[in-house]
Amino acid sequence: MTTSATPSRRLTARGEERRAQIIEFATARFAADGYHATSVADIVNGLGVGKGVFYWYFDSKEQLFLEILKDAQRDLRRTQQRATAGVDDPIRRIALGVRAGVVWTVGHGELRRLVDFARTEATFAAAVRAGQRVLTRDAMAQLQEAMDTGRIPVGDGRALASGLLGVTTTMTDALVEEGRVDAGTIADLVTDFCLRGIGADPV
Amino acid sequence: MTTSATPSRRLTARGEERRAQIIEFATARFAADGYHATSVADIVNGLGVGKGVFYWYFDSKEQLFLEILKDAQRDLRRTQQRATAGVDDPIRRIALGVRAGVVWTVGHGELRRLVDFARTEATFAAAVRAGQRVLTRDAMAQLQEAMDTGRIPVGDGRALASGLLGVTTTMTDALVEEGRVDAGTIADLVTDFCLRGIGADPV
Amino acid sequence: MTTSATPSRRLTARGEERRAQIIEFATARFAADGYHATSVADIVNGLGVGKGVFYWYFDSKEQLFLEILKDAQRDLRRTQQRATAGVDDPIRRIALGVRAGVVWTVGHGELRRLVDFARTEATFAAAVRAGQRVLTRDAMAQLQEAMDTGRIPVGDGRALASGLLGVTTTMTDALVEEGRVDAGTIADLVTDFCLRGIGADPV
Amino acid sequence: MTTSATPSRRLTARGEERRAQIIEFATARFAADGYHATSVADIVNGLGVGKGVFYWYFDSKEQLFLEILKDAQRDLRRTQQRATAGVDDPIRRIALGVRAGVVWTVGHGELRRLVDFARTEATFAAAVRAGQRVLTRDAMAQLQEAMDTGRIPVGDGRALASGLLGVTTTMTDALVEEGRVDAGTIADLVTDFCLRGIGADPV
DNA sequence: AATGAATGAGGATTCATTCAT
DNA sequence: TATGAATGAATCCTCATTCAT
Known part of the structure; x- marks a missing residue:
């Protein structure tokens, strides 16, 4: 139930899933440790994926936060x-x-x-x-x-x-x-x- | 109306003044821009003093914030x-x-x-x-x-x-x-x- | 002949090479100028790489030294x-x-x-x-x-x-x-x- | 039993004492923690004196060490x-x-x-x-x-x-x-x- | 002789972001 | 799509040294 996909990109079903997964995980970390204390590296590592994944789905950390x-x-x-x-x-x-x-x-x-x-x-x-x-x-x-x-x-x-x-x-x-x-x-x-x-x- | 001086140090009158000045300025910046968006450099530059001054009066940015x-x-x-x-x-x-x-x-x-x-x-x-x-x-x-x-x-x-x-x-x-x-x-x-x-x- | 990779990370062949290169160069500088006289900046500049590279392969200068x-x-x-x-x-x-x-x-x-x-x-x-x-x-x-x-x-x-x-x-x-x-x-x-x-x- | 007093200065008896005291204390700290890990501040604080004292008796930290x-x-x-x-x-x-x-x-x-x-x-x-x-x-x-x-x-x-x-x-x-x-x-x-x-x- | 205060270059480290593969 | 590697500006902090008093 996401908003305007940001890096204006058509996502496959699998892509939508990934994106939601990132949002969910990031939300938890942001809430637990704070926005600044949570690095993009923390997020992708916690998810076990490469760094590129994050920037495939989001323009920036800031934009992800705004979306959340x-x-x-x-x-x-x-x-x-x-x-x-x-x-x-x-x-x-x-x-x-x-x-x-x-x-x-x-x-x-x-x-x-x-x-x-x-x-x-x-x-x-x-x-x-x-x-x-x-x-x-x-x-x-x-x-x-x-x-x-x-x-x-x-x-x-x-x-x-x-x-x-x-x-x-x-x-x-x-x-x-x-x-x-x-x-x-x-x-x-x-x-x-x-x-x-x-x-x-x-x- | 400050608390216990932090880097346990006896301050002269001039020192107390400086310390209060830093607290006041930092409070304003933290409130206006956010804690993370305000760097120690911003504070000392805004005050027109050297970087060391900050650490003469406070152990760390974090400690200053806690004090505030x-x-x-x-x-x-x-x-x-x-x-x-x-x-x-x-x-x-x-x-x-x-x-x-x-x-x-x-x-x-x-x-x-x-x-x-x-x-x-x-x-x-x-x-x-x-x-x-x-x-x-x-x-x-x-x-x-x-x-x-x-x-x-x-x-x-x-x-x-x-x-x-x-x-x-x-x-x-x-x-x-x-x-x-x-x-x-x-x-x-x-x-x-x-x-x-x-x-x-x-x- | 390196030990356990430190920032627990799987390295590619290229990565292993870089890591060894850093160790070799740093060893030479440490020995020639002393540990303290050799800054991380010296190392990365001498190698012609960005500062982040160092921290991609090692947790800290101290840890690198220990490894050597x-x-x-x-x-x-x-x-x-x-x-x-x-x-x-x-x-x-x-x-x-x-x-x-x-x-x-x-x-x-x-x-x-x-x-x-x-x-x-x-x-x-x-x-x-x-x-x-x-x-x-x-x-x-x-x-x-x-x-x-x-x-x-x-x-x-x-x-x-x-x-x-x-x-x-x-x-x-x-x-x-x-x-x-x-x-x-x-x-x-x-x-x-x-x-x-x-x-x-x-x- | 000091060498050439460095900041070429005539020292009073009390001065000589102070000087020896600094050397003794610094030696202990240098040996215990290392030269670099011991700051001039550590030395003067440990001795309970102001920073000026150190530079009254020695040109620099380096010179003190050399003397020791x-x-x-x-x-x-x-x-x-x-x-x-x-x-x-x-x-x-x-x-x-x-x-x-x-x-x-x-x-x-x-x-x-x-x-x-x-x-x-x-x-x-x-x-x-x-x-x-x-x-x-x-x-x-x-x-x-x-x-x-x-x-x-x-x-x-x-x-x-x-x-x-x-x-x-x-x-x-x-x-x-x-x-x-x-x-x-x-x-x-x-x-x-x-x-x-x-x-x-x-x- | 001595003090507290100040300086500021220098150093380690982080991290958002980009890129080659 | 995805990855590991790389970048480098920015940040916090240290510390030898100087200075006004």
């Missing part, structure tokens, strides 16, 4: 959209979106790390902000509807949206780090905090 | 302690602590970036977690008292504490990024969300 | 073993071993220098001692047999063995330095001194 | 001369010289190391050779007399002299390293080997 980043952001968004599709009540949509965010974060802690890192390098910061903006806009839309329909007090949509984001990621991280791996329980705690925070009655 | 990190975490904590000292009501203490956190974050956005980055590199992650734990513990103490005295519903202290942290940092970042620089307004929004989130009546 | 050291010690030992193989008389074995040692030393004066240097750096001293111990043990075995069979007076094997070593290296060095390059003549003088020294009748 | 070297060689020579003064029999003189050499070496193992090192660096090699030549010449004089008076078979003086040197140093080193610290015993073994080696009857 975008994939991650798109994947999270899709997950949330899928979770809230067809639900009428804006509060429920928010709750479900938050839950989906938590579950995704629990399952993709590595990607979270990458986003955190990306934010700190001039080279990647723009990409992260772009993605974050999309997520915030989604949340704002729901919040707006909730305000319009009187389900929550009128307030600063953007502020509330970023609050949702903050609680979701930070609380999830903290609890996962502490060893709590039950996504459901974590989701309950996060959702509770969030709904209260925006002024809705927790379910 | 610890200074930042200690500074934030002190600010919060100062803000809540002598206040009896736990809810008010929480509110004041959150406010202080927001104000500090608004004034030290650069440091926030560094902490975010540090979390993503194996080398620094431990230090960040240690600092975060201290902050969380502080918040947990207040929350516990609030629960014990019936000011908020009994709940998962750790979860709530990390919620407070998450809202504070993420919401502040988002609003600052959007151009809102009035710390007071931001603090109001954040505090509101937080108090609601833990189940207290916003003031 | 071990190769040298092993080579000398093999030469002596070959020279004495199949000879029954222990005195003759000693004489032949000494001769072989002299000849080897005359032909590999550079390596002798490296060993001398290595002994003086904490980093390499252990490796030298290990090699020396092997050589001494070899000589001691022959001396023991000579004593057991009454060919030389009973004495302190270890002392005699180190005496053989000392005469061989120092006398050879001194004579070579003086310009006498005829290995045969030198070997005669050394062997004479050695056999007399251990109490055997010179042949 | 020469002191050592002169000291050894004097010791041997003192030991053999007034003795008529050339064989006895040789025996006593060798003994003195062994005793000195046992007591100054560190200096031996320095000489070994010096031989391997282009910068110092000449100085060592010069010293060695003096020692060899001394020995040759005695050997010549022994030959002239028929006490030992006529042979190659220079070769024999270097043999004496080699046995003395290498055997002593080997035995000391093995833990035998009784200079007398070691001297016996060395002298025995040496006298036999040159064709004299051991006493």
Whole structure:
């Protein structure tokens, strides 16, 4: 489920596989050791292939990272959209979106790390902000509807949206780090905090 | 407001000044360009001094970064302690602590970036977690008292504490990024969300 | 005659060649100018290759040196073993071993220098001692047999063995330095001194 | 008992003391860690003085080393001369010289190391050779007399002299390293080997 | 005599990227 | 497609030496 193949090249089935394999492995290393601490050599050696392979599929290390980043952001968004599709009540949509965010974060802690890192390098910061903006806009839309329909007090949509984001990621991280791996329980705690925070009655 | 001089060395007044100067400059560059994108050469050139100066005051680039990190975490904590000292009501203490956190974050956005980055590199992650734990513990103490005295519903202290942290940092970042620089307004929004989130009546 | 390739890597024929070439060139420079006075840059420039080449074949300058050291010690030992193989008389074995040692030393004066240097750096001293111990043990075995069979007076094997070593290296060095390059003549003088020294009748 | 004070400077009593202190400390470090591994900073820090002190007494690290070297060689020579003064029999003189050499070496193992090192660096090699030549010449004089008076078979003086040197140093080193610290015993073994080696009857 | 600070050339090593095969 | 080899700029760090005080 990759984006625009970069070295604009038609890949065979086997090629697509290789490419995915590189992405997967690199993601794990980037998350575990950090982007800079992971060299292209580490990646190809870990995969047991020659160096040329990497550059056959990617223009550069930077481009690979960007691709991982975008994939991650798109994947999270899709997950949330899928979770809230067809639900009428804006509060429920928010709750479900938050839950989906938590579950995704629990399952993709590595990607979270990458986003955190990306934010700190001039080279990647723009990409992260772009993605974050999309997520915030989604949340704002729901919040707006909730305000319009009187389900929550009128307030600063953007502020509330970023609050949702903050609680979701930070609380999830903290609890996962502490060893709590039950996504459901974590989701309950996060959702509770969030709904209260925006002024809705927790379910 | 530096810590223990590192290459255990007695510094003259002039030396202390230099050292502080390096820390300040390096912090700015690290925050602006990223830790890896900022070379020791960049730092000393920017300061117009020889390369050896850096290593006269610091054992390594890594150690300098760690020092900045610890200074930042200690500074934030002190600010919060100062803000809540002598206040009896736990809810008010929480509110004041959150406010202080927001104000500090608004004034030290650069440091926030560094902490975010540090979390993503194996080398620094431990230090960040240690600092975060201290902050969380502080918040947990207040929350516990609030629960014990019936000011908020009994709940998962750790979860709530990390919620407070998450809202504070993420919401502040988002609003600052959007151009809102009035710390007071931001603090109001954040505090509101937080108090609601833990189940207290916003003031 | 290289040992275990170091950066555990399979080398092609061309690679093996390059590796040997580096070892050869570096040995010459180390011996001529000293280990510290020879920089990696000197080596690669002298070879007309890029700096990375060195690190493709060796983990570090130190490791390369160690490898040269071990190769040298092993080579000398093999030469002596070959020279004495199949000879029954222990005195003759000693004489032949000494001769072989002299000849080897005359032909590999550079390596002798490296060993001398290595002994003086904490980093390499252990490796030298290990090699020396092997050589001494070899000589001691022959001396023991000579004593057991009454060919030389009973004495302190270890002392005699180190005496053989000392005469061989120092006398050879001194004579070579003086310009006498005829290995045969030198070997005669050394062997004479050695056999007399251990109490055997010179042949 | 220093040589030509180098930064041609009149030293006060206290100054001479300082100077000797530096030489002593540096000698120990050079011998223990190696010349290159010991920085000027190590020396002054170890002594608890500022960097200027070093350059007040010595022009450079190199010059200090050279001075230590020469002191050592002169000291050894004097010791041997003192030991053999007034003795008529050339064989006895040789025996006593060798003994003195062994005793000195046992007591100054560190200096031996320095000489070994010096031989391997282009910068110092000449100085060592010069010293060695003096020692060899001394020995040759005695050997010549022994030959002239028929006490030992006529042979190659220079070769024999270097043999004496080699046995003395290498055997002593080997035995000391093995833990035998009784200079007398070691001297016996060395002298025995040496006298036999040159064709004299051991006493 | 002595100190702490500063200099900067030099050195080892890394690593993204390219290339011949 | 893939590999091993090669490149060389960039980086961190060391250290002998100098200097202002």
